[in-house]
Amino acid sequence: MIPSILLFLDFGLLGIVFFVYFRRTLRERNKLQGQAEQSVQLQQQVYQIQVLQEIGERIGYSLDTNKIVEIITSSIGTLLDYDTVTYLLFADPESMIFKCHVHNSVPHRFIDEVKNQMLQSISAICGQEVNLANADERITGTILDDHLNSRPESYVNVPIIISDQLLGIINVASSKKYLYGNSQAQVLYSITNQAATAVTKLESVLENEKGRLASTLYSMTDGVFMVDLHNQLQVYNPAVVDLLQLRVVRGKDITMFDIINALAGKVDLRTKIEEAVEKHMPIVISEVYLRDQALELTITPVRDQQGEKRGVSVVLHDITSEKALEKLRQEFTAMMVHELRAPLTAVRWSSDALLKTLADVKAKPDNAKLKESMANISTATINMLELVNDLLDVAKIEAGKFELNEQDYNLVEIVTDQVKIFEAQVAQKHLTLALIAPPNCRVKCDKVRISQVMDNLLSNAIKYTDSGSIEVNVSIEAQSNRAVVAIKDTGVGVTREDLNQLFSKFKQLSSSDRSRKGTGLGLVVSKGIMEAHGGRVWAESAGENLGSTFYFSLPLEK
Amino acid sequence: MPKIILAEDDQLISASLVSAFTDAGFEAHPAYDGEQALAIAKEIHPDVMVLDIMMPKLDGISTLWELKASPELATIPVLMLTNMSDADTISKIMEAGCTDYLLKSDQSIDQVVTKVKEVMERGKRPV
Numbered sequence: 001m002i003p004s005i006l007l008f009l010d011f012g013l014l015g016i017v018f019f020v021y022f023r024r025t026l027r028e029r030n031k032l033q034g035q036a037e038q039s040v041q042l043q044q045q046v047y048q049i050q051v052l053q054e055i056g057e058r059i060g061y062s063l064d065t066n067k068i069v070e071i072i073t074s075s076i077g078t079l080l081d082y083d084t085v086t087y088l089l090f091a092d093p094e095s096m097i098f099k100c101h102v103h104n105s106v107p108h109r110f111i112d113e114v115k116n117q118m119l120q121s122i123s124a125i126c127g128q129e130v131n132l133a134n135a136d137e138r139i140t141g142t143i144l145d146d147h148l149n150s151r152p153e154s155y156v157n158v159p160i161i162i163s164d165q166l167l168g169i170i171n172v173a174s175s176k177k178y179l180y181g182n183s184q185a186q187v188l189y190s191i192t193n194q195a196a197t198a199v200t201k202l203e204s205v206l207e208n209e210k211g212r213l214a215s216t217l218y219s220m221t222d223g224v225f226m227v228d229l230h231n232q233l234q235v236y237n238p239a240v241v242d243l244l245q246l247r248v249v250r251g252k253d254i255t256m257f258d259i260i261n262a263l264a265g266k267v268d269l270r271t272k273i274e275e276a277v278e279k280h281m282p283i284v285i286s287e288v289y290l291r292d293q294a295l296e297l298t299i300t301p302v303r304d305q306q307g308e309k310r311g312v313s314v315v316l317h318d319i320t321s322e323k324a325l326e327k328l329r330q331e332f333t334a335m336m337v338h339e340l341r342a343p344l345t346a347v348r349w350s351s352d353a354l355l356k357t358l359a360d361v362k363a364k365p366d367n368a369k370l371k372e373s374m375a376n377i378s379t380a381t382i383n384m385l386e387l388v389n390d391l392l393d394v395a396k397i398e399a400g401k402f403e404l405n406e407q408d409y410n411l412v413e414i415v416t417d418q419v420k421i422f423e424a425q426v427a428q429k430h431l432t433l434a435l436i437a438p439p440n441c442r443v444k445c446d447k448v449r450i451s452q453v454m455d456n457l458l459s460n461a462i463k464y465t466d467s468g469s470i471e472v473n474v475s476i477e478a479q480s481n482r483a484v485v486a487i488k489d490t491g492v493g494v495t496r497e498d499l500n501q502l503f504s505k506f507k508q509l510s511s512s513d514r515s516r517k518g519t520g521l522g523l524v525v526s527k528g529i530m531e532a533h534g535g536r537v538w539a540e541s542a543g544e545n546l547g548s549t550f551y552f553s554l555p556l557e558k
Numbered sequence: 559m560p561k562i563i564l565a566e567d568d569q570l571i572s573a574s575l576v577s578a579f580t581d582a583g584f585e586a587h588p589a590y591d592g593e594q595a596l597a598i599a600k601e602i603h604p605d606v607m608v609l610d611i612m613m614p615k616l617d618g619i620s621t622l623w624e625l626k627a628s629p630e631l632a633t634i635p636v637l638m639l640t641n642m643s644d645a646d647t648i649s650k651i652m653e654a655g656c657t658d659y660l661l662k663s664d665q666s667i668d669q670v671v672t673k674v675k676e677v678m679e680r681g682k683r684p685v
Binding site for chain 1: 573642662
């Protein structure tokens with residue numbers, strides 16, 4: 001019989017272990033899937049906490065202890081000779097369960113005496129008087145016969161202890177004398193002990209699981225809460241409080257009312273929850289704006305294993321940064337469209353003018369006008385070409401297909417050539433341009449690409465400097481074995497925040513002030529070129545209107 | 559001779575516009591940003607204005623708001639001339655109160671001149 005009890009308990013344990021294992025694998029698989037599934041999974045977790053809590057509660061207190069004790073009592077018959085088997089359980093602090101199974105007919109007095117023995121025994125263990133004032137008493141089995149004159153001559157009391165807690169006491173009694181010795185008491189004791197150990201193990205598994213789930217929930221950045229059909233908040237994590245910016249009174253839990261209030265005017269959460277429960281369909285509310293935050297709400301109806309409606313779980317996902325990125329991308333696209341169409345418009349309209357001038361065969365063609373139109377077309381085409389090239393370069397860099405034609409060069413020569421090209425432009429803006437460089441600096445590089453970086457950084461320096469000077473400095477850093485080119489200007493400078501974003505695709509310097517044209521793609525391309533060379537490009541600036549210095553470095557040839 | 563302000567930051571496009579409107583019999587005043595366009599408008603009280611959207615200092619939409627907020631300039635008919643074709647921008651410029659808009663690269667320069675004349679006529683009629 002002992003094995004059968006253990007088998008029963010083992011199956012229970014096995015079930016839990018399987019449940020835990022299965023859910024774990026499920027969770028790992030879910031990790032790989034999309035966000036929608038992630039939120040569904042979170043809701044499952046919330047639900048499971050509930051279920052586990054309930055199972056735990058049930059096993060820990062009345063139901064299963066009862067069941068276990070019943071199994072113990074019902075299996076005792078084959079092991080021991082007895083008239084009654086009785087148990088006394090603490091149902092809750094105020095009441096007790098007294099159950100007696102009568103195997104052979106005994107009088108009421110017999111049972112009263114057993115009860116007294118048990119009360120004495122349990123009072124002794126507890127160290128205080130235990131009474132049966134609120135006891136739920138039940139007597140089952142054979143009919144009692146008060147004509148009999150039997151008394152409990154032999155009996156054994158065994159305490160039931162689960163997780164160091166005294167849950168009750170079991171008594172086996174018989175009218176025969178000298179029936180129970182040590183060995184019988186031992187049998188009874190080991191059965192209850194085994195059962196108690198198994199239940200304790202189950203409980204610790206549940207506790208661990210509960211703890212793990214709770215800590216996962218606690219540390220999550222998404223807000224998660226579960227609310228039942230009576231608007232009672234069952235579970236929530238700290239992220240709910242943070243995301244909804246709820247004010248919490250120390251030591252007090254938030255209520256569903258707080259949550260509904262926080263979202264008032266943005267979402268009618270109560271109606272949405274009712275809708276989700278009614279249709280038994282998840283509802284996603286995207287873009288709920290709370291102050292400077294954008295949230296996405298997913299409401300999922302929850303049912304228990306019997307299919308009964310239990311409430312809903314709600315996941316709050318912060319989409320503020322995603323929205324900001326999306327906005328940046330939209331702005332970038334809009335700017336690209338504008339920048340691509342502008343030169344095309346110029347070409348189109350200049351050709352219109354050209355055609356018009358030429359169409360009038362009788363009139364003497366105005367050479368100045370013709371020349372202006374042609375010059376405009378030429379300039380617009382060059383602008384367009386530069387832009388298209390930058391876009392293609394960015395695409396190549398992003399695809400990792402940026403190829404270099406590397407040869408041995410004197411970097412100073414490449415830099416000097418570029419500086420010469422810009423001399424006229426610098427003079428036109430009344431700026432001064434200086435070049436400081438050693439005579440020779442051998443590097444292995446793609447000359448066209450390095451010239452492109454120089455072109456980009458120098459033209460930027462000129463573009464963003466209205467007065468003062470531009471200084472180009474080539475130096476050799478022996479320690480790090482690299483060549484560094486610095487282009488220093490006295491122009492508009494860069495703010496600290498912009499410094500970080502200068503080389504990012506979606507950020508054009510001074511995107512708010514478009515007084516200076518450009519897509520900002522040049523810096524993105526320059527970064528790609530230098531990285532392909534095993535070098536770097538970076539910028540420094542003391543702040544707005546304090547000038548800036550752009551650097552690029554290349555490994556020296558060994 | 560009708561007076562027109564051509565607010566356009568792109569030098570090449572501006573040159574084409576000025577040349578075409580001068581040929582069409584307008585007194586053309588180029589402006590290279592929104593602030594400049596407003597300043598010239600206050601000075602010369604043009605018969606019609608053409609505004610680009612993406613401009614430095616003050617963009618076309620903000621310039622339009624400023625015009626509509628000023629009692630003396632609010633009645634000037636305005637043609638928005640832009641390369642921004644997204645629905646959001648278009649609804650924004652219509653809300654701001656422009657008389658009409660054109661997508662730049664869709665039009666020949668003659669079409670732009672024709673449209674401006676039409677916008678100017680529409681502005682003269684009491685609505």
